[in-house]
Amino acid sequence: MRTAVVVGAGIGGLAVAGALARSGWQVTLLERGDRLRAEQTALVLWPNGVRALGALGLGDGLDAIATALPDVGVRRPDGHWLVQPRPMVDERAPVVVHREDLHDALIAGLGDRVEIRTGVRVRTVRTSAADRPAVGDGRTEWEADLVVAADGVDSVVRQRLAPEATVVSSGSAAWRAVIPWYRAPKLPADQSVNGETLGAGYRFVAISLGERGSSGGSTRGGIYWVATAAGASRPESPETQLALLRRWYANWPAPIGDLLAATEPEDLVQQEVRELRPLPRGFAFPSGPGGVVLLGDAAHAMPHHLGQGACLAFEDAATLRSAVRDAVPGESLRGAVEAYNRARRPRAVTVVRQTRRMSAVLQSRGRLALRARDAALGTITPRLMGSAATAAAAWRPPA
Numbered sequence: 001m002r003t004a005v006v007v008g009a010g011i012g013g014l015a016v017a018g019a020l021a022r023s024g025w026q027v028t029l030l031e032r033g034d035r036l037r038a039e040q041t042a043l044v045l046w047p048n049g050v051r052a053l054g055a056l057g058l059g060d061g062l063d064a065i066a067t068a069l070p071d072v073g074v075r076r077p078d079g080h081w082l083v084q085p086r087p088m089v090d091e092r093a094p095v096v097v098h099r100e101d102l103h104d105a106l107i108a109g110l111g112d113r114v115e116i117r118t119g120v121r122v123r124t125v126r127t128s129a130a131d132r133p134a135v136g137d138g139r140t141e142w143e144a145d146l147v148v149a150a151d152g153v154d155s156v157v158r159q160r161l162a163p164e165a166t167v168v169s170s171g172s173a174a175w176r177a178v179i180p181w182y183r184a185p186k187l188p189a190d191q192s193v194n195g196e197t198l199g200a201g202y203r204f205v206a207i208s209l210g211e212r213g214s215s216g217g218s219t220r221g222g223i224y225w226v227a228t229a230a231g232a233s234r235p236e237s238p239e240t241q242l243a244l245l246r247r248w249y250a251n252w253p254a255p256i257g258d259l260l261a262a263t264e265p266e267d268l269v270q271q272e273v274r275e276l277r278p279l280p281r282g283f284a285f286p287s288g289p290g291g292v293v294l295l296g297d298a299a300h301a302m303p304h305h306l307g308q309g310a311c312l313a314f315e316d317a318a319t320l321r322s323a324v325r326d327a328v329p330g331e332s333l334r335g336a337v338e339a340y341n342r343a344r345r346p347r348a349v350t351v352v353r354q355t356r357r358m359s360a361v362l363q364s365r366g367r368l369a370l371r372a373r374d375a376a377l378g379t380i381t382p383r384l385m386g387s388a389a390t391a392a393a394a395w396r397p398p399a
């Protein structure tokens with residue numbers, strides 16, 4: 001039986017481990033955490049991400065947990081429309097999903113063919129032309145025909161195999177929270193929760209997850225918001241960070257103040273926004289009898305402004321599964337690993353380029369830059385967003 005080791009049980013690792021196992025591979029999943037855990041936040045899945053999950057056989061599970069996302073346009077803090085809401089360009093609208101729900105669906109997709117080893121921090125990687133690749137934690141080594149590095153932006157495997165790719169700050173910090181449905185503020189009937197507002201170096205996006213789960217006592221419905229601010233992440237306590245957020249976003253249009261007032265410090269997830277510059281030269285490292293591939297943030301961590309990181313991880317997983325479907329260890333699997341690189345690296349380069357352009361526009365500060373940004377948002381952005389949406393919509397899973 002063909003064997004694979006997947007390093008990292010984030011959403012990318014879980015998706016690919018399940019996909020390989022369902023295709024008949026014997027999979028070992030190594031996770032440094034003491035258990036498989038999801039963030040208490042949510043995720044927007046664009047049509048490409050939805051399609052990728054469908055190609056992985058997880059479409060039905062997604063339908064059960066996802067809420068369709070309306071296009072809400074973009075406003076300035078003074079309420080002026082920068083981008084009017086417009087109809088979706090794709091037949092499938094993007095959806096929003098609570099990460100814990102998605103995590104559960106991905107874990108359910110692992111089946112009983114995946115050996116899960118938690119508390120394993122991979123530190124070493126071994127590849128050679130003759131032997132199967134292996135990873136180790138300093139005490140034990142796991143060897144397999146295929147190693148998938150899905151160990152996130154700080155990937156140890158990538159650092160060993162593609163040291164040219166360095167992790168840098170994108171110049172902003174992000175705060176996210178899900179306000180559980182039972183604490184969500186009651187808004188006037190004519191006021192939508194959903195919305196994106198852009199100020200000088202600041203951005204606030206809110207999306208309703210609905211009241212799903214309220215009857216069963218689940219807390220996974222509610223309101224998801226993401227606040228992004230230029231600058232570094234804050235060392236202060238969550239209480240102080242929340243106070244800062246309330247100050248920064250004071251006087252922004254409703255319901256932003258209501259949402260921040262309903263947020264508790266323990267709801268906050270703060271993160272410095274980081275990316276890989278440059279991207280690794282390759283996403284695949286053929287060896288005998290197959291090789292090592294990079295997947296998800298390990299391969300292409302990018303700013304979150306287009307919300308494409310996880311979508312691309314699912315595309316990676318769907319592409320890898322298709323590439324290795326009929327491959328046997330040896331020359332054929334090495335060829336499949338190279339095919340994965342040929343398919344995925346150019347795609348990631350394109351999306352990263354669009355994300356960086358968008359991130360530069362969205363993070364403008366200073367009067368002149370802001371004026372240029374507002375003009376850009378009025379003219380370029382529909383085009384920019386259109387091209388981003390097209391790139392998202394254009395991806396089709398391999399046959």
Ligand SMILES: Cc1cc2nc3c(=O)[nH]c(=O)nc-3n(C[C@H](O)[C@H](O)[C@H](O)COP(=O)(O)OP(=O)(O)OC[C@H]3O[C@@H](n4cnc5c(N)ncnc54)[C@H](O)[C@@H]3O)c2cc1C
Nearest residue numbers: 008010011012032044122151152296297304307309310311
């Ligand atoms: C503010 C923000 C908002 C975002 N919003 C969206 C969105 O709306 N839509 C979207 O598509 N994307 C979004 N993203 C991007 C998305 O969150 C990431 O791209 C995605 O989570 C990456 O998943 P991953 O599995 O590749 O990596 P990770 O989620 O980082 O998982 C890596 C896993 O590997 C484990 N690990 C790490 N090192 C080791 C080791 N040495 N040994 C063993 N295990 C290890 C970690 O513990 C972890 O479980 C957003 C990102 C941010 C910051």
